[in-house]
Amino acid sequence: MTLAESKLTALVVDDNFVNQTMHHKLLDRLGIRNDVVCNGQEAVDVHCSGRNYDLILMDMEMPILNSIQATKRLREMGIESKIAGVTTRANEGDKKEFMEAGLNDFREKPLTISKLLSILHRLDFYAQT
Amino acid sequence: MQRQVALIKQSLFDQGYLDDQFIELEELQDDANPNFVEEVAALYFKDSPRLINSIDQALERGSFDFNRLDSYMHHIGASKVKTECTMFREYCRVGNAEGCLRSFQQLKKEHAILRKKLDHYFQLARQAGPKEAARRSK
Numbered sequence: 282m283t284l285a286e287s288k289l290t291a292l293v294v295d296d297n298f299v300n301q302t303m304h305h306k307l308l309d310r311l312g313i314r315n316d317v318v319c320n321g322q323e324a325v326d327v328h329c330s331g332r333n334y335d336l337i338l339m340d341m342e343m344p345i346l347n348s349i350q351a352t353k354r355l356r357e358m359g360i361e362s363k364i365a366g367v368t369t370r371a372n373e374g375d376k377k378e379f380m381e382a383g384l385n386d387f388r389e390k391p392l393t394i395s396k397l398l399s400i401l402h403r404l405d406f407y408a409q410t
Numbered sequence: 411m412q413r414q415v416a417l418i419k420q421s422l423f424d425q426g427y428l429d430d431q432f433i434e435l436e437e438l439q440d441d442a443n444p445n446f447v448e449e450v451a452a453l454y455f456k457d458s459p460r461l462i463n464s465i466d467q468a469l470e471r472g473s474f475d476f477n478r479l480d481s482y483m484h485h486i487g488a489s490k491v492k493t494e495c496t497m498f499r500e501y502c503r504v505g506n507a508e509g510c511l512r513s514f515q516q517l518k519k520e521h522a523i524l525r526k527k528l529d530h531y532f533q534l535a536r537q538a539g540p541k542e543a544a545r546r547s548k
Contacts (some may be wrong), residue, residue, distance in 0.1 A: 299454050306446065308437045393434045399445065 286339050289406060290333075291315040292362075294351070296338035300390065304338055304367075306402040320344055321351025328355060334362050338392070341368035341379055349382040353393065356383035363404040367392055411538045426455065426490050427524055448532045455525055458491075465514060476502035479510065491520045525538050 291313050294302045301317045308315040313336070318324050320343040337355070341348045356406055365386040366379045376387055386403055388396050421426045432447070439446045461482050468479060480502040483495050494517035501509030 296455050299450060302450055302453055303438075305437070306443070310438055391431050391434070393431075394437065 283331060289313045289335045289401075291329065291336040291338060292324060292332075292334040293317040293338050294321065294341045294343070294348070295338070295367075296320055297340070300340065304392055307392060307394060308338075310394065311397065311401075320399055321348055321354075323351030324351050325354050325358070328358060328360055333360070336401075336404070337362050337364045339364055339366050339384070341375070349379055352379070352382040354360075363406070365400045365404070413533070415531070415534050415538045418534060422527060426493075440541065445536075448535070451528050451532065451542075455528075458521065462518060466518075469514060470509060474505075474507045474510070476505055481536055491517060491524055494520055 289312075289371070291308050293301055293308070293315055295301050295304065295317070296319050301319075305315055305317050316327065316332070316334075320326055321339075323343045324337065324339070325346065339348045339352060343351075348366060348368075352366075355362070355364070363385045364383060365388060366384045367388050367390050368375070369390045370403070380387060388399050388400060419428070423432075430517060434541075435447045435450055437531050443449075464482050468475070468482075480499050483498050483502070498510055498513040498517060501513060
């Protein structure tokens with residue numbers, strides 16, 4: 282399978298430097314231009330500055346403004362980007378609360394190329410070539 | 411030399427220090443980022459001691475705020491270290507302070523061993539040259 286050039290944009294929201302680096306690189310590898318922020322508040326702020334993204338990868342556990350609050354805030358602002366939650370925690374209660382905040386998809390960490398492709402397909406973004 | 415590097419890498423997998431995530435990281439290496447895996451490992455060993463230290467300090471204070479301890483612990487990854495993290499988090503979940511202390515001591519050992527083994531592996535991989543380090547062209 283060859284990967285086509287993508288015109289998609291994405292935002293990585295994660296407070297962990299290792300995850301930031303890996304997710305940024307994964308998206309780069311798929312040709313998806315992406316920015317990285319460290320917490321939910323920065324995710325909100327970057328949208329308030331006028332930026333918009335096709336896809337947001339939202340880590341569940343973050344300081345300052347957590348993922349559930351950030352997701353709700355973005356949806357209240359009218360942000361219609363696809364938001365995929367990512368977390369190492371996967372109990373059903375947490376997942377349900379996160380999804381109900383306004384997610385479009387949910388994946389357990391660690392993200393891999395195949396999981397990311399699965400997210401893109403599920404959210405009707407990407408065509409395999 | 412490259413055969414030696416390959417053997418060491420295999421042994422790290424066999425001993426449970428590395429898992430498929432390492433392969434995923436290697437797949438992301440290219441000519442533009444030939445040392446991506448080593449850079450991620452360096453980031454990990456820059457970040458994880460801070461988290462370990464936070465847990466150490468909390469436990470030394472006798473502070474068993476299990477939610478907070480669990481929150482620190484969930485960020486610490488790497489295969490064998492992760493096993494100890496999982497056990498620690500389970501002890502947090504059931505409020506077992508003694509279990510937390512025991513698994514945390516084991517986690518620190520595994521973390522130190524992993525660091526040493528990966529330092530050695532990457533040193534050899536660098537000496538072996540770019541054929542091993544850069545796995546694919548962009």
